Amino acid sequence: IAYLLTHPSSICAFLKMACQGLAKGETTNTLKAESESLKAKLEEERAKLHDVELHQVAEKIDALGQFVMKTRRTLKGHGNKVLCMDWCRDKRRIVSSSQDGKVIVWDAYTTNKEHAVTMPCTWVMACAYAPSGCAVACGGLDNKCSVYPLSLDKNENLAAKKKSVAMHTNYLSSCSFTNSDMQILTSSGDGTCALWDVESGQLLQSFHGHSADVLSLDLAPSETGNTFVSGGCDKKANVWDMRSGQNVQSFETHESDINNVKYYPSGDAFATGSDDATCRLYDLRADREVAIYSKDSIIFGASSVDFSLSGRLLFAGYNDYTINVWDVLKGTRVAILFGHENRVSTVRVSPDGTAFCSGSWDNTLRIWA
């Protein structure tokens, strides 16, 4: 104490440490050492439970037969790359967004365009249908997520009723309504995710932990509770508790950006698509990667993934213009689908599982079944 009283700069340093509530002797070095030891312990704990591989357990089930999947509809109308799409819960309508700044709502059965909105920015990277089917959300280079109520009157100017909900400090990469039209979850190039109240535009919770752009998020199926998974340019996939904002699990095995994340239908696992040309499956209760979907011949990034209804099939869109269909359990490829004339940017299975839709940089969307 005598030393501190005679050396004012030390008092400042001491008070600063005290204010940060440090345990005695805690320094950056001791914390770093503890950090390393915790990481080692995590790896050790995970390794102990790694008694077998998923594809080995799956050897005893029958292989899947030949798959015949064809393009059943082609949706033409965007003037530039299709970046995102989402299905309406009515299983027939689709919303899509494009680099051309347009957001279009389609009837996928008839291929008719039902609504079109011109956004004030180009590169509309994210779009989502509201659970009620009465609104769509979208955003991109404007750093915002806006909600447009869909009018029954086709002549009405949708842009007039636009509501700005989310504000980020960099591009909006992904958005999703939660179980109702009332809340939206967003991810951004600013490295964060956020939960917003649609009516007031208020920020309800923010999620910090990624160290680079977050490119994708997916909400856990409703039965499994309030969590979501995100993936980004830091090669990490993080699982979050929506209420507390806490990052509860983190996975870092990809070798490059994670472009897309999607939950397995039971909520016990999720899949990722990455620029490292692989897709991977992570089991949440085993807390580790349990499958890699890759081939030496696949060298282009996977941009988007989605599961069939039972979780047995994984549809993945790639930057080499193809869609690969994987047997999730056995880890083998069961089909490769050609048709798009440029990168596939988005792939989503319909709510009743009868078809899936792909969007591409060739400006079109295709429905496959």
Added chain:
Amino acid sequence: MHSYMVSKMSSKMVGSNNLAHARRMVQQLRVEASIERIKVSKASADLMRYCGENAKYDPLLTGIPASENPFKDKKPCIIL
């Protein structure tokens, strides 16, 4: 991947305090280290069981006839 459209955020958090950052890392790792885990064999069995139970409800897996799939073309009618 996105360098063609926007520049990515710098990987260093602007203005980060090294000490505060280190504390957050440790706290985060403590949370992650404390979760309960199950064996991969059990997790795999559960994933397989889910697939098995739901396979019959999966139209893309089982293939449903054109008459039941709104996207598949029905046989064209010939008007005589």
